[in-house]
Amino acid sequence: MKTSDVPEGARRQWRADRALRPAMRSPGRPDPSRVVQRQFWRLIATGGTTVEASLAVGVSWPVGSRWFRHAGGMPPISLAGPTGRYLSFEEREDIAILRAKGARVRQIARALGRDAGTISRELRRNAATRGGKQEYRATVAQWKAQQAAKRPKVAKLVTNDRLREYVQERLDGTVRLADSTAVAGPDAAEWKGRKMKPHRADRRWVTAWSPQQISYRVRLDFPDDESMRISHEAIYQALFIQGRGALKRELVACLRTGRALREPRARTRNRPQGHVTADVVLSERPAEAADRAVPGHWEGDLIIGTGRSAIGTLVERSSRSTLLVRLPQLEGWGERPPVKNGPSLGGYGAAAMNAALTASMTRLPEQLRKTLTWDRGKELSGHAQFALETGTKVFFADPHSPWQRPTNENTNGLLRQYFPKGTDLARWSAEELEAVALAINNRPRKVLGWKTPAEVFAEQLRLIRQPDVATTD
Structure with a gap:
């Protein structure tokens, strides 16, 4: 029709x-x-x-x-x-x-x-x-x-030129000396629409106030001018949402994160990690490991030093006994350039980690190496092979949840007295690490009734070595 x-x-x-x-x-x-x-x-x-x-x-x-x-x-x-x-x-x-x-x-x-x-x-x-x-x-x-x-509302930064210039100056302003002399800073790559927080590369020097700093400071600078008001969320929207037309998209490079897209906070907690499958998450760990009544359940992590150096730390949840694992760099470290997707020659690559952990755990009786709880670090991506060789089932804590390994986190804090941050941890021999572990294990603990971890661990060893006694009515 x-x-x-x-x-x-x-x-x-x-x-x-x-x-x-x-x-x-x-x-x-x-x-x-x-x-x-x-x-x-x-x-x-x-x-x-x-x-x-x-x-x-x-x-x-x-x-x-x-x-x-x-x-x-x-x-x-x-x-x-x-x-x-x-x-x-x-x-x-x-x-x-x-x-x-x-x-x-x-x-x-x-x-x-x-x-x-x-x-x-x-x-x-x-x-x-x-x-x-x-x-x-x-x-x-x-x-x-x-x-x-649709009721499109024009952004405040579009209509208010003075406010827009104020915001841009605090984001992208020139770094200056006390006498107002401009300092250019290093040469940096041009913004290409991607995250501008390069690894081991220079970033452009700007004043780089955060949107929240700008939002609150403008109230102090213009206490009687109500038109000079803006929320930090409005600044973020002007930077990230296309079509607002208020601020140039390149200004996202002035933010501390340097990211070109706003990333939901929950997404950072759910990043896919191929080595952590559904059967090795913390919720699958046996219930007996949680109440600390049964020995043989361990927590582990790394303390990191300079030059890809690290020390592995293992803590038994029941006795609080500590084992320190030496992680030396592999042959060729520092002598030849790294190969993309090749084996890690640093101290805590997956291969080196597996070998060192296996050597430490197999010295323990089988009854005292039931489970190991680790964080989401990829140094233990070979956990399946480790479990096969040691009989110790590995479980991984949730992302960004250090409280799920409380004993290990507390122990790592104690160990920093001996191994401060920013020092080379590869220089210590296995005998020296053993001496530090012995010192830690012989400190009395309130949680153990002022016994030492070494004493409690020795009691556990005696119990498992006693022959079973048959009982009759």
């Missing part, structure tokens, strides 16, 4: 429905509804990756990646769901189905529990009209409703 064939009354109503809103571009294939987008951003907020969130809500991962990149990693819409005042996408789907079945306006209204006028306006205003006649489709109707509901 051509538009000219439509009755004049219907065409007049179409013009009236569109009179109060600007012309809309053809949506092509309309974007997914805001319900889908909210679900996507909620999954991102819980720490999911862009690919995982995209597949979970039913969109392709390139679409989800584009959403995340264009929004700067920040949700561009409110995550709070809409109130029942407005039609939802599900209700629009019901309207489309009922309309296709030939239901009348009042029948649809009764089925949805809505006013008939609401349904009538929905069918007129948000119907697809590309073919010259009104045809109601839920996706097009949802897109039209979302477009009409």
